[in-house]
Amino acid sequence: TGSLPVDSNMEAQIEVRLANGPLPGLVSIIVPVYNSERHLPSCIESAIGQSYENIELLLIDDGSTDGSGKLCDDYALGDCRIHVEHANNGGPASARNMGIAQSKGEFLFFLDSDDRIERNAIRLLVDNQQRTRADLVIGDFTIRHCGVQVADSTFLLPEDALLLRRDIIARTLEYLKKPTAYAFLTYVWGKLFRASIIKDKKVFFNPGLRIFEDIDLNVRYLHHAGSVSYVKNKLYVYTSYPNPGIPAYPLGYKPALNTIHTFLSTCGVPAPTLQRDIGNAHVYFAIRIMVALFRRGQRISIWRTRALISTIVDDPDLRNSLKYYNPARGDSWTIPKLVR
Numbered sequence: 623t624g625s626l627p628v629d630s631n632m633e634a635q636i637e638v639r640l641a642n643g644p645l646p647g648l649v650s651i652i653v654p655v656y657n658s659e660r661h662l663p664s665c666i667e668s669a670i671g672q673s674y675e676n677i678e679l680l681l682i683d684d685g686s687t688d689g690s691g692k693l694c695d696d697y698a699l700g701d702c703r704i705h706v707e708h709a710n711n712g713g714p715a716s717a718r719n720m721g722i723a724q725s726k727g728e729f730l731f732f733l734d735s736d737d738r739i740e741r742n743a744i745r746l747l748v749d750n751q752q753r754t755r756a757d758l759v760i761g762d763f764t765i766r767h768c769g770v771q772v773a774d775s776t777f778l779l780p781e782d783a784l785l786l787r788r789d790i791i792a793r794t795l796e797y798l799k800k801p802t803a804y805a806f807l808t809y810v811w812g813k814l815f816r817a818s819i820i821k822d823k824k825v826f827f828n829p830g831l832r833i834f835e836d837i838d839l840n841v842r843y844l845h846h847a848g849s850v851s852y853v854k855n856k857l858y859v860y861t862s863y864p865n866p867g868i869p870a871y872p873l874g875y876k877p878a879l880n881t882i883h884t885f886l887s888t889c890g891v892p893a894p895t896l897q898r899d900i901g902n903a904h905v906y907f908a909i910r911i912m913v914a915l916f917r918r919g920q921r922i923s924i925w926r927t928r929a930l931i932s933t934i935v936d937d938p939d940l941r942n943s944l945k946y947y948n949p950a951r952g953d954s955w956t957i958p959k960l961v962r
Contacts, residue, residue, distance in 0.1 A: 644728040644817050649677045649744050651731045652721030654714040655694060656684040658735035661861070666697050668738035670704065674745035679704045680721040685711030690735075715827035715835045718810075722820060730815040736861045737811060743857035747814040750853050754784050757847035759814040760806055761857035785850040791889050794841070794882065798899035800950055801906045806850070807882075810836045812858035819846050832867035833874040834907075841881045845888065868914050869922050872930045873937060875907035901946030908940050909957050935961050 651669050655662065669679050681694040681704060691708055698704040707720055718732060729748070733739060747759045785793065797805045819825060825842045827835055844850075867874070883900050887893075912934060915927050922930075934940065940961065947958050 645726050646728050647676050647748070648727035649674070649729045649731055649748065649814070650680060650721070650725035650727035650817065651677055651733055651744075652680045652682065652718055652725065653733050653735050654682050654684055654717030654721070655686060655690050655735045656711065656714070656717075657686050657688045657690055659686075659688040659690045659693060661736040662690055662693050664738050665733065665735050666693075666704075668740075669733060670697075670701050671741060672739070672744045673742050674748060677703060677744060678725070678727060680724055681706045682717040682721050683708045684714070684717040685709060712829060713832055715831060716829040719826050719829065722817075722826060725817060727817055730817050730820060731813070732810045732815075733858075734811050734860070736863075738859050739812070740855075740857050740859070742855075743812075744814075746853055746855055746857060750782075750851050751814055754849070754851040756784065756849045756851035757816050757819060758843065758850045759853060760850065761812050761853045762855055763804075763812050763858040763860050764856050765804070766859065766861045779852050779854065782854050783852045785852070787848055787889075790844055790847070790850055791886065791891065794844075794886060795891070795895070795899055798882065798903040799948070801903050801910075803910075806852075807837050807840050809860075810839055811860065815843065819843060828877070831871070831874060831877060833865055833871050834878040837878040838881045841878070841885045845885050865914065868911060869926065869930060872911055872915075872933050875904075875911065876939070879904060879907070898946050901943035902948055904940060904943040905947040905958060906953075908934050908937075908961070909954050912957065 653665065653669070658665070666679070666681070669677070679701075681698070683691040683694050683706065685708075691706075694704075694706045698706045705724065707724060709717065709720060714734075722730065729751070731744065731747070743761060747761055750756070751759045793805075794807065797807050802808070820843065823846045825839065825846065827839050831838055879900055882903075883896055886896055912931055915922070915930055944958055944962060949955055949958075
């Protein structure tokens, strides 16, 4: 059904919040914080400086070893809307779950600690939700790769749009045919979620995932969502870095593919279509991971890289998926041949 089990302590906290009921109109901004001392002030100030003031800011210090934890506490002293939780390092999924458990708002908004949001971001998202009654509202964004802003591009849709159930299914299938790093399924930041869906249906982050955990949650959330609204305004500034979790989880995309398969199967998509499109996406993801292993920032030896490549190539599911790979213009033809 798209839900995940949660530990008893977290579940107890959520039950208390549900019993008291969410505060109407309140937006809970959840920020997982880990060794973000350099970027954290910009992130926090962009949140508390919102033109929409009915917010709470939940800073979850995920076992930081720099000055991030103290920064969080210092900011909390100056603004009663800021709440800080300090935890042992468990990864961003675990930190976000803690934020969900502590949240009081009608809506949830996830913000990464090295990113920031524009001043009117929350107001525009809430206004759109009130007008459309959508279960998920998505804003457009700007990307910075390692601090350098990328040239302006259209990453999502060309204009405001309201996607109904059939549109959500169609766009999920389109994603499988051509997975991109910034399709609406691939990230949780910059979106306005209904807290009631996440809490009532127990659609929490899977702490066992360190990569592709955003896709996993988004798809399980969409299982319970009737509509998605898109706001064609650049509301979020995302900073892209190499994912440090890739070397430890070279097959980390497989749980996300399983979640997508379950969602689309439940929606009545025929099995042959699923087999073809999931197979195509499987090859795309494998290529993406293999290329990422050679990017600067991973800091792993060539021998470790070779072992990880072997793990991916030797996966029988990948070998079975090769026949479904249908590269578009600009996609890799060479890597699948080398896999074979």
